[in-house]
Amino acid sequence: MHRSNARLARIRAALLALSLLMGAALAHGASAHSQATPVPLATPVASHPTPGAAGIGDPYFPLLGNGGYDALHYALDLDLDVTAGSINAATATIDAKATQGLSAFNFDFRGPEIDGITVDGEPATWTRAGGELTITPATPILDGASFQTIVRYHGAPKMNGDRFEQGWWATGDSIFTVGEPAGSDVWYPVNGHPLDKATYTMTFTVPAEYEVVANGVRASVAFADGVAGHPSTRTFVWENAAPTASYLVTFHAAELDVSMTDGPGGVTIVEALPPDLPEKDMRILDRTPEILTTFETLFGPYPFATLGNTVFEDTEFNAALETQGLISYDRSAVREGTVAHEIAHQWFGDSVSLERWQDIWLNEGLARYAEVLWAESAHGEDAAQAALRRQMSALATASRGPEAKAMTIGDPGPDHLFSEIVYAGGALLLDDLRHRIGDDAFFRLLREWAARHQYGNAATTDFIALAEEVSGQNLDTFFHDWLYEPWTPERVADRYSLTGTPVD
Numbered sequence: 389m390h391r392s393n394a395r396l397a398r399i400r401a402a403l404l405a406l407s408l409l410m411g412a413a414l415a416h417g418a419s420a421h422s423q424a425t426p427v428p429l430a431t432p433v434a435s436h437p438t439p440g441a442a443g444i445g446d447p448y449f450p451l452l453g454n455g456g457y458d459a460l461h462y463a464l465d466l467d468l469d470v471t472a473g474s475i476n477a478a479t480a481t482i483d484a485k486a487t488q489g490l491s492a493f494n495f496d497f498r499g500p501e502i503d504g505i506t507v508d509g510e511p512a513t514w515t516r517a518g519g520e521l522t523i524t525p526a527t528p529i530l531d532g533a534s535f536q537t538i539v540r541y542h543g544a545p546k547m548n549g550d551r552f553e554q555g556w557w558a559t560g561d562s563i564f565t566v567g568e569p570a571g572s573d574v575w576y577p578v579n580g581h582p583l584d585k586a587t588y589t590m591t592f593t594v595p596a597e598y599e600v601v602a603n604g605v606r607a608s609v610a611f612a613d614g615v616a617g618h619p620s621t622r623t624f625v626w627e628n629a630a631p632t633a634s635y636l637v638t639f640h641a642a643e644l645d646v647s648m649t650d651g652p653g654g655v656t657i658v659e660a661l662p663p664d665l666p667e668k669d670m671r672i673l674d675r676t677p678e679i680l681t682t683f684e685t686l687f688g689p690y691p692f693a694t695l696g697n698t699v700f701e702d703t704e705f706n707a708a709l710e711t712q713g714l715i716s717y718d719r720s721a722v723r724e725g726t727v728a729h730e731i732a733h734q735w736f737g738d739s740v741s742l743e744r745w746q747d748i749w750l751n752e753g754l755a756r757y758a759e760v761l762w763a764e765s766a767h768g769e770d771a772a773q774a775a776l777r778r779q780m781s782a783l784a785t786a787s788r789g790p791e792a793k794a795m796t797i798g799d800p801g802p803d804h805l806f807s808e809i810v811y812a813g814g815a816l817l818l819d820d821l822r823h824r825i826g827d828d829a830f831f832r833l834l835r836e837w838a839a840r841h842q843y844g845n846a847a848t849t850d851f852i853a854l855a856e857e858v859s860g861q862n863l864d865t866f867f868h869d870w871l872y873e874p875w876t877p878e879r880v881a882d883r884y885s886l887t888g889t890p891v892d
């Protein structure tokens with residue numbers, strides 16, 4: 389994600405209020421903040437099916453994700469009314485494997501009206517409270533069993549203008565879906581935490597004048613003549629075979645110019661752009677293959693089958709998001725540094741994902757530092773130094789902000805995931821690390837990080853351990869100082885001699 393805002397507070401407040409309602413979800417307390425690996429909220433009892441936990445165990449967001457099962461594949465079939473911004477009819481078919489005996493289980497779902505739910509073909513009962521959908525199957529699910537849930541629903545997902553949680557954006561002649569850390573659960577039922585990645589088949593039926601692009605590979609397009617006063621339609625099927633965190637799932641339905649071309653290394657380059665996109669923006673996005681090639685040299689093989697860009701109408705989203713294999717841009721967000729940032733996220737954030745949201749610096753520090761690396765590669769050392777100085781200024785400015793009091797890079801708090809303390813501070817940490825361990829060890833660290841945790845999850849403790857492994861140095865004090873000591877204005881000024889430096 390690019391850009392910052394403090395409105396996460398509302399998500400957190402809503403989630404906390406809901407967690408009080410739901411009692412059991414807060415079974416583990418603040419001590420979990422210091423743990424590297426999230427702890428399941430409920431202890432499974434092998435012989436006796438019990439309800440799965442309402443959250444996956446993220447200390448920042450206790451109700452994100454769910455416990456008791458591993459979602460494997462989502463088949464989402466949506467018939468869309470683009471002009472109304474609503475879902476005529478949707479079917480979500482979710483294949484999962486139980487990790488405990490389940491008398492009931494949850495999805496995160498803030499979506500519209502549910503028409504029916506089955507589990508393994510049998511009608512199930514359900515309740516909804518806030519963002520939690522609790523399903524009770526006719527027959528309890530055995531520990532280790534595979535099971536299939538089908539949820540049918542329809543209606544218009546709610547929009548509140550909050551880019552961090554809205555998830556569904558309808559403009560009158562387009563619909564797009566983006567939201568980090570939690571947005572997907574407004575349009576489909578999901579185990580909505582990066583710890584439970586899954587593969588996807590997404591099918592969209594729209595009036596025939598619209599295109600739909602989504603994550604993965606376009607498998608088919610079918611045209612159907614209109615009948616009984618209904619318009620002709622096109623049905624697009626997108627297959628996404630790479631494990632994907634739910635906040636990186638996206639589609640964009642609009643009148644778009646769509647192209648698919650062979651890019652470097654057999655990666656398909658997808659462009660899905662509004663016909664009136666200015667030429668200067670097209671030229672920026674056209675650098676995608678070149679950036680891909682540069683980052684493959686630095687980070688190792690690109691992890692996905694596609695790399696694409698889609699540009700939305702301007703809305704309050706007003707940002708770019710590294711949606712997997714198909715990057716999402718608001719028009720105002722199309723800038724060369726941002727394009728490099730979002731492409732770097734495909735390795736750092738998308739393929740290697742967080743275990744817990746507290747470690748967001750691993751995503752954003754690496755993506756921001758990749759902007760510096762791209763400047764260095766494409767425009768030379770002076771450009772790289774200028775990019776670094778912008779990070780110093782950004783950290784200095786953020787450290788003086790009212791929200792920055794005692795904020796740390798490694799534990800910014802759930803309301804400040806997207807602070808410049810995290811972004812610029814994370815980038816400067818990495819630059820300092822590069823000087824400390826040398827270019828050879830630093831770039832081996834980045835490549836090994838991307839390879840070892842490809843398609844999986846990892847935590848700050850894993851990154852520190854790997855940095856020590858590749859460098860042969862004890863870096864505990866280095867990382868502690870950077871990550872867990874607050875970046876006060878005095879400390880930033882002392883470190884970077886920035887007193888009086890104008891901030892751009």
Ligand SMILES: [Zn+2]
Pocket residue numbers: 389390710729733751752755
């Ligand atoms: Zn980002």
